[in-house]
Amino acid sequence: MFIEKMVCSRCGQTYDYAQNPLMCGKEDYGRLDIVYNYAKVSESFSRQQVSKRPPNGVWRYWELMPADRKFASPLLEGDTPLVKASRLGERLGFKHLFLKDETRNPTASFKDRAMSVGAAKAVEMGRREVVIASSGNAASSLAAYSASLGLRCHALVPEDVAIGKASQLILYGARVFRVRQVVEGRDPTVDLMLQAVKNLGWYPCPSFGPFNPYQVEGPKTIAYEIVEQMGWSVPDAVLIPTGSGCLATGIWKGLVDLLQLGLIDSYPKIIPVQPSGNQPLVRAVKNGKRFDEITAEKQPRSIASGLLDPFPWDGDAAMEAVRKTGGWAEAVEEEEIRDSVRKLAGLEGVFAEPSGAVGVAAAKKLLDQGLLDPSDHVVILVTGSGLKEPEKAAPATELPLINPEIGQLLRFL
Secondary structure (H helix, E strand, O other), X not given: OOEEEXXXXXXXOEEOHHHOOOOOOOOOOOOEEEEEOHHHXXXXXXXXXXXXXXXXXXXXXXXXXXXXXXHOOOOOOOOOOEEEOHHHHHHHOOXXXXXXXXXXXXXXXXXXXHHHHHHHHHHHOXXXXXXXXXXXXXXXXXXXXXXXXXXXXXEEEEOOXXXXXXXXXXXXXXXXXXXXXXXXXXXXXXXXXXXXXXXXXXXXXXXXXXXXXXXXXXXXXXXXXXXXXXXXXXXXXXXXXXXXXXXXXXXXXXXXHHHHOOOOOOOOEEEEEEEOOOOHHHHHHHOOOOHHHOOOOOOOOOOOXXXXXXXXXXXXXXXXXXXXXXXXXXXXOHXXXXXXXXXXXXXXXXXXXXXXXXXXXXXXXXXXOOOOOOOOEEEEEEOXXXXXXXXXXXXXXXXXXXXXXXXXXXXXX
């Protein structure tokens, strides 16, 4: 392993990686950030060496992963395309617009990168019972990787979980529990997960850094891939759908890795995007607040159900990324999200769930505000497939029913 230590993002307490810590002993909800020995990593991690490696999921970058690749699932997440979105770019007003299409992952969302690492770490630690608090995508992903690796998955999901996500969970063999909202501004799935960890000894693997620091390392491979796919250069901006802040944290960690290794010499602007009905992180950025001043959204509401974490657990790193890259944060309205889903599908053939499409609306708003330029190289992360929640994206229309006669067909053309 190339890891030197782990450090709590809240209190600064240092931990020995060999002890496999999961949470800070001070129970301050700090994320145990992993510190790598970059000098040692650089011996085998160069542009030339990485470029020669075949696709192997997040494990293509094994030196910067916190688990041994021999414990990895064979599902092969990652290696998703960076699509040049010419038609969408023309519609929005960008000359160089790209989509990082994470719908191509095994369970159709970027969460597979996180759960690949989190599940492999569970196997490495000899754990067999895993538990997750999730709106659906991360739970579906952990269930798939658990099935692949022989783990028993317990999924705690909201009471209004999307049927597509619930179906995935059940078929992957997870034990699924819908958890009722009883306290305003608190995530009941997280509350119950922590009780289960304490009382039942289950291995926690949500896509929140404070409760599992290993899975955060998976999404940073998106940053590695973007840079490599752009010829080892960085775009001007990356727009990131944001709920808990874990994805933005992963992207930021990946960029820091690349800069420390001398593989890039600058950062793109990091731009977290949230729905207007749940924007505690965006509000904090725009109002110049510190992370410890953020309060949870009391009643999160949006069709972007994957972005409804009341509190941005990894918001500290996301805010650091915004600050150090000269980025920004933006919130988008419900109709803007619906329109983004339609534009992605109709102009680029990419079918995204509402949560995965928010970056499109934000890009247009930031261009209109002068915060992005038409000539900028802009990457929008499309984080999940529309097949997860088709009922939220499809227009309410009745399809014509006709006989197999050309005359009837022509009547509708």
